[in-house]
Amino acid sequence: xxxxxxxxxxxxxxxxxxxxxxxxxxxxxxxxxxxxxxxxxxxxxxxxxxxxxxxxxxxxxxxxxxxxxxxxxxxxxxxxxxxxxxxxxxxxxxxxxxxxxxxxxxxxxxxxxxxxxxxxxxxxxxxxxxxxxxxxxxxxxxxxxxxxxxxxxxxxxxxxxxxxxxxxxxxxxxxxxxxxxxxxxxxxxxxxxxxxxxxxxxxxxxxxxxxxxxxxxxxxxxxxxxxxxxxxxxxxxxxxxxxxxxxxxxxxxxxxxxxx
Amino acid sequence: xxxxxxxxxxxxxxxxxxxxxxxxxxxxxxxxxxxxxxxxxxxxxxxxxxxxxxxxxxxxxxxxxxxxxxxxxxxxxxxxxxxxxxxxxxxxxxxxxxxxxxxxxxxxxxxxxxxxxxxxxxxxxxxxxxxxxxxxxxxxxxxxxxxxxxxxxxxxxxxxxxxxxxxxxxxxxxxxxxxxxxxxxxxxxxxxxxxxxxxxxxxxxxxxxxxxxxxxxxxxxxxxxxxxxxxxxxxxxxxxxxxxxxxxxxxxxxxxxxxxxxxxxxxxxxxxxxxxxxxxxxxxxxxxxxxxxxxxxxxxxxxxxxxxxxxxxxxxxxxxxxxxxxxxxxxxxxxxxxxxxxxxxxxxxxxxxxxxxxxxxxxxxxxxxxxxxxxxxxxxxxxxxxxxxxxxxxxxxxxxxxxxxxxxxxxx
Numbered sequence: 209x210x211x212x213x214x215x216x217x218x219x220x221x222x223x224x225x226x227x228x229x230x231x232x233x234x235x236x237x238x239x240x241x242x243x244x245x246x247x248x249x250x251x252x253x254x255x256x257x258x259x260x261x262x263x264x265x266x267x268x269x270x271x272x273x274x275x276x277x278x279x280x281x282x283x284x285x286x287x288x289x290x291x292x293x294x295x296x297x298x299x300x301x302x303x304x305x306x307x308x309x310x311x312x313x314x315x316x317x318x319x320x321x322x323x324x325x326x327x328x329x330x331x332x333x334x335x336x337x338x339x340x341x342x343x344x345x346x347x348x349x350x351x352x353x354x355x356x357x358x359x360x361x362x363x364x365x366x367x368x369x370x371x372x373x374x375x376x377x378x379x380x381x382x383x384x385x386x387x388x389x390x391x392x393x394x395x396x397x398x399x400x401x402x403x404x405x406x407x408x409x410x411x412x413x414x415x416x417x418x419x420x421x422x423x424x425x426x427x428x429x430x431x432x433x434x435x436x437x438x439x440x441x442x443x444x445x446x447x448x449x450x451x452x453x454x455x456x457x458x459x460x461x462x463x464x465x466x467x468x
Numbered sequence: 469x470x471x472x473x474x475x476x477x478x479x480x481x482x483x484x485x486x487x488x489x490x491x492x493x494x495x496x497x498x499x500x501x502x503x504x505x506x507x508x509x510x511x512x513x514x515x516x517x518x519x520x521x522x523x524x525x526x527x528x529x530x531x532x533x534x535x536x537x538x539x540x541x542x543x544x545x546x547x548x549x550x551x552x553x554x555x556x557x558x559x560x561x562x563x564x565x566x567x568x569x570x571x572x573x574x575x576x577x578x579x580x581x582x583x584x585x586x587x588x589x590x591x592x593x594x595x596x597x598x599x600x601x602x603x604x605x606x607x608x609x610x611x612x613x614x615x616x617x618x619x620x621x622x623x624x625x626x627x628x629x630x631x632x633x634x635x636x637x638x639x640x641x642x643x644x645x646x647x648x649x650x651x652x653x654x655x656x657x658x659x660x661x662x663x664x665x666x667x668x669x670x671x672x673x674x675x676x677x678x679x680x681x682x683x684x685x686x687x688x689x690x691x692x693x694x695x696x697x698x699x700x701x702x703x704x705x706x707x708x709x710x711x712x713x714x715x716x717x718x719x720x721x722x723x724x725x726x727x728x729x730x731x732x733x734x735x736x737x738x739x740x741x742x743x744x745x746x747x748x749x750x751x752x753x754x755x756x757x758x759x760x761x762x763x764x765x766x767x768x769x770x771x772x773x774x775x776x777x778x779x780x781x782x783x784x785x786x787x788x789x790x791x792x793x794x795x796x797x798x799x800x801x802x803x804x805x806x807x808x809x810x811x812x813x814x815x816x817x818x819x820x821x822x823x824x825x826x827x828x829x830x831x832x833x834x835x836x837x838x839x840x841x842x843x844x845x846x847x848x849x850x851x852x853x854x855x856x857x858x859x860x861x862x863x864x865x866x867x868x869x870x871x872x873x874x875x876x877x878x879x880x
Contacts, residue, residue, distance in 0.1 A: 252847075260849045379850035383835070383842055390839045398844050411848060420846070422744045423766040423789055425720050427841050 212284065212294055216301025219277070226305045229265065233313020241317050247326045248418070251335060254314065255414045258339045259407055260375055266306060266346030267367040273302050274354035275363065285468055295351070295463045299456065303347040307340040314339075331417050338410040341448045345406050346371070348455035355462050378405050395430040402431075403444070406451045413444055487511075494542075495519035503528055503536075503544065510534055518542040518565060526571075530555045538564035541595065546570050551578045558587040566595040572627060579604035579629070583611065591616060601629035602650065607636045614643050620650035622673045630655040630678075631669070634662060642667060649673070653695065656682040665689055675700045676717075679707065687712065698724040698743065707733040717743045724765070727752040735760060745770050746788070749778070758782045759879065767793050767833075776800040780871075784878045785809060785828070789846075792828035794869060795837045803828065803871040807878045815876045825870040831858035834865050 220226045236257065240250045277298065284294050314336065315323075323329055350367050357363040382401050386394060402408045415421055416435050421428050434440045492506045492514060493499070500506040503523055506516045512532040520540035526549040530536070534557075543566045546552040550571040553562065560583075567580040579601035583589055585608065592614040596602045602618040605611065613632060622628030631647035634640060637659040644666045647653040653669030653676045656662060664687035669676035676692030677699040679685065688710035692698040698717040701707055707730065714724030724743035725735075730752040738760045740746035746765040747757075754777040761784045762768035768788040769780075778801040785791045786809040805821070813824035832851045836843050845851050858864065 256847060256849075256852075376850050376853065379845055379848045383845055383850070386842050386844075387835070387839050390841070394841045398841055402844065408844075408848070412844065415846065420766070420789065422718050422720050422722070423846060424843050425840060427843050429720055431844065 212297025213301050216298050217305055220305045226309050230309040230313045233310055234316060237314045237317030241321045248328045251328050251331050252418060254335060259411045262339050262342045263346040263375060263407060264371050266343045267350040267371050269306060270302055270347035270350030271354050271363055271367045274351055275360050282468060291463045292460045295459055299351055303344045306343045310339050311336055334417055335414060338413060342410055345451045348452055351459050352455050355459060374405055374407050399434055403447050406448060409444060409447060489513045489515060491515045491517055493517045495521060526550055526552050528553050530557055530560055532557050533559035535561040541566050543568060551582060553581045555583045555586055555589055561590040563592040568597045570599040572600045577601050583608045601633060602631040605634045605637050609638045612641045616645045618647045622650050625651055625673055628673060634659040652678040660684050670694050679704045697722050697726060700726040701730050702728040705731050709735045709738060711737045713739045714743055715741045719744060723748045730755060740765055749775055753777050762788055781805050782879050790833045793833045793837055794829050799866050799869045805873050805875055806871050807875040811874050820876050822874040822876055825872045826874040827862060827865060827870050829865045829869055830855050831864055
């Protein structure tokens with residue numbers, strides 16, 4: 209498995225796409241901090257970007273890589289290697305290199321602008337942690353789509369739809385249901401609805417860490433009571449973990465049974 | 469009653485003329501060992517000089533015009549027994565004394581210094597600590613409260629008192645005081661023509677400054693930092709609020725300035741920085757808001773209830789999560805020549821005024837007003853999208869709620 213992981217990481221490095229993402233994040237970080245020297249403000253702006261872009265990049269890049277390396281995978285499948293280690297290796301290679309670009313790309317500018325001297329280091333680490341888990345989650349989801357769908361066009365369509373659903377449509381439905389059922393107590397519903405979407409969960413987790421949480425008012429207090437505690441944060445991180453583990457398990461499960 | 473007072477005053481003046489005012493010193497080795505002794509023996513217009521040391525006394529009543537000064541900040545320790553200094557005479561000056569340990573009571577408002585029905589008093593350079601109420605002015609007039617430091621240790625609203633309280637007072641000046649950790653920093657009830665200038669009121673449990681039923685007052689150049697809520701102006705008329713700083717009043721129910729049932733007032737040149745709500749307006753009429761700066765607040769201005777005839781002009785709204793929130797579709801208030809950092813219009817004729825009107829109410833803020841729970845979608849991509857589409861073609865937000873002449877540059 210580690211050998212395959214190594215190969216896929218090397219392959220990604222050769223393909224230059226990782227560098228493109230690294231450069232993109234580097235530029236983003238520097239430009240943000242150049243325009244606005246305030247680290248904590250930059251963290252808020254970054255959150256907006258990470259919550260939307262990281263899933264998009266994760267899904268698109270994941271599916272592209274899977275389809276591109278199809279021949280390599282077929283070749284590997286002919287070898288006496290466990291299928292689970294092949295796919296796990298590929299998956300970890302993509303997700304790992306994406307997360308690495310994210311961490312280096314955003315970490316470097318912030319380090320240069322004095323991250324350690326500012327009070328936002330924990331918020332920033334949480335941001336990176338969430339960015340990383342979003343990369344892992346959405347790469348896993350896109351691999352799932354890719355393994356079930358041999359038609360590339362359809363596969364791409366589904367991934368874009370998946371992203372659109374998670375990032376936009378879900379919130380729309382959420383909003384609608386909040387407005388339709390406004391007569392009812394909605395605290396529990398909103399917490400559960402937030403948990404079910406990794407993008408919303410990430411957004412709320414970061415928001416609650418920032419000052420801006422006070423804007424959330426009563427609803428925010430309910431969320432704060434849940435996520436603000438040690439156990440709440442652990443539950444939230446567990447949910448993010450589940451969002452990674454379950455698609456990976458399904459991917460491996462499918463891979464074992466699929467007739468290539 | 470009035471005649472008798474006059475007579476006393478007259479006699480006082482006679483005495484004053486007849487005999488040079490004496491200085492009575494209080495210390496361990498002086499003639500007077502306690503402040504009580506000195507006050508009892510003093511005659512009108514005498515000066516009592518309290519030297520450094522700690523005096524365990526309470527319930528000191530001043531019934532004649534005296535000047536009581538501390539040398540090197542002596543301490544009067546009330547040992548939590550009750551009220552400490554009560555001024556019941558006109559023309560009393562006290563200054564330079566530290567008063568600590570005022571008793572807490574749930575039936576009586578014990579104060580470190582209470583002024584009852586007096587005129588022309590001066591309270592200055594006092595340090596009040598471990599207190600229930602700090603300075604309590606009751607039906608007083610023409611007094612000055614200057615350069616005092618009031619430091620409480622309030623935790624809850626129900627068992628704490630106010631820093632400086634004015635009840636039924638007129639023509640009082642409250643200047644350059646520093647008030648910290650009490651319930652309300654400064655509290656005015658039925659008090660008219662009060663001037664509150666240059667005070668700092670911070671870390672208070674409830675309000676930095678609180679008006680109830682008080683008219684024709686002015687407060688300027690004060691700063692209100694990190695209070696439960698900055699300033700509450702309620703049921704009052706003709707209040708002028710100038711050059712104050714409302715800062716970091718941050719929390720789920722906090723605001724910089726609350727206006728409730730306020731008429732004919734002026735709010736100008738104030739800075740509202742990093743408050744959850746900059747100004748919350750409930751039932752305010754004919755109030756003019758001009759040249760204020762709103763920066764990094766959650767809501768810069770939140771208008772609820774009936775507000776008519778208000779004018780917002782020359783204000784700068786910079787990086788607030790919401791510039792304006794409105795809970796009705798009817799608008800009778802005027803917005804003109806404000807600077808909005810989110811304004812994206814252009815200025816072709818270069819006259820400094822944007823050619824496209826700005827709509828300060830976002831769709832999201834409108835939705836949040838309807839269903840407060842929807843705030844969980846704050847900063848989500850979906851909300852940004854629908855805000856954008858609403859901006860391009862407004863469908864929900866009030867039509868006439870626009871700034872038709874938005875400034876291109878921040879007014880300095």
